[in-house]
Amino acid sequence: MHDDGGRFTHFNVRGEAHMVDVSAKAATVRSARAEGRITMAAATLAAIRGGAHRKGDALGVAQVAAIQAAKRTEMLIPLCHQIPLAAVDVTWAFPDDTTLQCTVTARTIAQTGVEMEALTAVSVGLLTVYDMCKSADRGMTIDAIRLLHKEGGSSGAWDRETA
Secondary structure, three states: OOOOOOOOOOEOOOOOEOOOOOOOOOOEEEEEEEEEEEEOOHHHHHHHHOOOOOOOOHHHHHHHHHHHHHHOHHHHOOOOOOOOEEEEEEEEEEEEOOEEEEEEEEEEEEOOOOHHHHHHHHHHHHHHHHHHHOOOOOOOEEEEEEEEEEEOOOOOOEEOOOO
16 A cells, blocks of 8 residues: 555646655655666677677676666656665676676665666666667567665565565
8 A cells, every 4th residue: 555545646636747745754765776687699698798799898888877877867757856866786697698687776865765766777777788789689678677675765665575
């Protein structure tokens, strides 16, 4: 159940979109962790891992793109609040020979959470990998972008594994 009785918070009582008023909320430490993955041909992933991709360091560029995206979330998602980010941590993993996984943890001290910043960072990081590698492998698939964990604020902690 939502704090507001179950209705979507980005709509007012007349059903119109609006930015949620967080002015009465206390600024607290908040964090969110999200992940997503991109699958591709094994040769494409091997080139990325080995730094042999012809466009250069795809993961380095995607790392910076993910951080930049987190910092610009309020410009991309219309009703997001502009929040000061304290940290954005981007990590890459290779679960198998065709999958690249991106995990982002975002932190702030603010009146609202950073779930959208973490999810946006994952999305743009993976899109950047696609952009840098599409000439070699147009069949790449981005999927499983999801929130894993959030904490802070009046709703407390939420964890995908225990939800």
